[in-house]
Amino acid sequence: MDQMTSDQIGTLGELIAAAALSRPVGGQFDRVLFRAIPLGDKYPTADFLVDLLEKDGSTIGFFLAQVKSTNALSGKKKSLPIAIQARGFNTLVRLPVPTYVIGVDIATDESYLIAAICERRRSLSHIKKSYNLSDDSVRIDLYEEVTSFWKAVRRIPHPTRFDS
Amino acid sequence: MIDKTQSLEVKNGTANYTGWRGELLAELALARVPELSVHKPKEDLGYDFLVATPSGVCFFVLVKAFSSKKLNIENIAEIAELRWRIEIDQIARTKESHTPVFVFLIDADTDHGRFSRLDTIEPAARRSPSHSIHFPIGNTLDKAGIERLIAALEQDAKAMSR
Numbered sequence: 001m002d003q004m005t006s007d008q009i010g011t012l013g014e015l016i017a018a019a020a021l022s023r024p025v026g027g028q029f030d031r032v033l034f035r036a037i038p039l040g041d042k043y044p045t046a047d048f049l050v051d052l053l054e055k056d057g058s059t060i061g062f063f064l065a066q067v068k069s070t071n072a073l074s075g076k077k078k079s080l081p082i083a084i085q086a087r088g089f090n091t092l093v094r095l096p097v098p099t100y101v102i103g104v105d106i107a108t109d110e111s112y113l114i115a116a117i118c119e120r121r122r123s124l125s126h127i128k129k130s131y132n133l134s135d136d137s138v139r140i141d142l143y144e145e146v147t148s149f150w151k152a153v154r155r156i157p158h159p160t161r162f163d164s
Numbered sequence: 165m166i167d168k169t170q171s172l173e174v175k176n177g178t179a180n181y182t183g184w185r186g187e188l189l190a191e192l193a194l195a196r197v198p199e200l201s202v203h204k205p206k207e208d209l210g211y212d213f214l215v216a217t218p219s220g221v222c223f224f225v226l227v228k229a230f231s232s233k234k235l236n237i238e239n240i241a242e243i244a245e246l247r248w249r250i251e252i253d254q255i256a257r258t259k260e261s262h263t264p265v266f267v268f269l270i271d272a273d274t275d276h277g278r279f280s281r282l283d284t285i286e287p288a289a290r291r292s293p294s295h296s297i298h299f300p301i302g303n304t305l306d307k308a309g310i311e312r313l314i315a316a317l318e319q320d321a322k323a324m325s326r
Contacts, residue, residue, distance in 0.1 A: 008198040015192040022185055024233065024273055032181040057180035 004071060013069020013104035014038065014047055020111040020133040021050060021102075025140055031055060033143040036065070045091050046099065052146055061150030063098035066116070068127070071106050079126035080105055080112055086123045092116040098146045103127035110134060113142065171245040172237065173296065174269070179231035185272040186229020187212055193268070193277060194225070196307040197314070210257060211265065217314050221321050223264040226282065233273045241276040244301050249294040250282070258283040264317060269299050277305030279313060 004012070018036035025033055036048040046064035054060050068082040080103040092099045099116040101124075111133040131138045176182070194202045194215060201216040211224035228248055232240045240246075248269050258265040261283065270277040278299035287295040303309060 004198050008195075012192075012195045012198070015188065015195050018188055019185075019192050019275065022181070022188065023275070024181075030233075031179075032185065035181070035184065053181075 009069050009071055009106060010067075012106050014067050016069075016104050016106060016109055017065070017067045017102045017111045017133070018048065021139070023134075023139070025136040027136065027140070029140060029143075033139055045088070045095065052143060052150070061146055063100060063146050064092070064095060065100045065102050066092055067102045067104060069104040069106055073107055074105060074129075077129075079128045081125065082127050084124040086120045089116060089124055090119045093119050098149050100142075101127065102133070113138065170243050171247060171298075172243050173247040173249070174230045174232075174235060174237070174271075175249070176230060179234050179272065182229040182231050182272040186227050186268075186270040189229075189270050189272070189275055189277060190225060190227045190268045190305075193305045193310060197310050200310075200314075210254070217318065219318055219321070221314070221317050223266055223317060224258075224261065225266050225268055227268045227270060229270045229272045231273050232271045232276075240271050240274055241304070242301075246278060246299040247296045248299065250297050251294050252287055252292065255282060255285055255287060255295055264320075266313065267297055267299075268305060269297075270305070278303045279305050279309065 018038075021034040021036050022032050024031055032053060035051045035053055037051065039046055039049055045066070047067045048065045050063050050065055051059040052061040066084075066088070068084055070080060070082050072081050074080050082103045084101065089101070092101070093116045101114050101116055103112045103114070104110070105112075112127050112129050113131040113133055114127055133139060190212065191202065194200055194213065199218050203214045205211065205214060210226075212227045213225040214222060215225060216222045232238075246269060248267070250267070265282040266279050267282050268277055268279050278301070280297050280299050280303060282297065285295065285297065
């Protein structure tokens with residue numbers, strides 16, 4: 001098969017991103033930090049709920065990620081040509097949990113991360129290649145960033161009428 | 165220094181991610197051949213994936229994963245042959261299925277994987293509870309390796325239909 005369909009590119013890209021996120025890091029952690037859980041086609045805003053893992057494999061928080069993949073050659077360019085509509089991106093930004101977009105270059109198997117933190121007026125046409133998920137340091141920074149969010153949230157009292 | 169003629173037995177480590185990460189990497193390896201249709205059985209059939217080619221040839225995949233880090237093995241991808249023990253009962257079940265069965269052996273730390281066909285194996289000593297399956301370096305689980313696997317299966321299917 002010479003040409004991949006957009007569905008095939010999407011599936012392959014999601015698997016490449018999930019594998020990159022879950023690759024064990026070295027150094028002080030020396031383990032897997034993330035596990036990406038696919039949300040399926042019926043959840044439109046994000047493709048993955050990504051669990052942050054403790055040493056024993058238990059979950060201590062999560063983030064949501066949208067994956068965009070391309071087989072367009074970007075070579076040594078500093079960004080990956082990927083189109084994301086402003087509306088879809090802003091829906092991700094408005095979610096009250098950490099959210100990110102992962103751009104996948106299926107020609108090189110590389111995955112690049114950007115935070116979905118500020119709403120945009122225009123669509124996104126490129127993802128910069130500054131934060132490559134192949135780098136242990138990027139995965140460790142991401143882990144610490146999202147862990148900090150959940151530590152802060154846990155300090156906020158959560159009133160409930162559903163006592164156990 | 166790697167001995168390139170080495171044959172090394174690997175086994176389950178204690179890492180808690182080997183199972184799910186092994187399955188993920190197996191699915192990724194199969195997705196690199198986009199014409200394949202890959203299904204995850206909803207019920208426990210004893211296999212992890214059912215795969216179909218465009219010509220209708222089907223095969224099962226059983227995923228076994230380990231952690232080279234926990235086993236202190238370096239340069240796993242360069243070792244001439246890896247081995248993994250599988251219970252005789254499981255091999256006997258694959259022979260009853262009438263569908264080819266492949267084992268994908270995957271290092272959950274380095275993403276390196278290999279494959280071996282299970283249903284054609286004849287265990288030498290039936291009294292032994294398990295049999296050592298061989299995974300030569302030529303059966304590396306990359307796009308070219310899977311395409312070779314499919315070509316061989318389709319050739320077998322054609323020969324049988326004559």
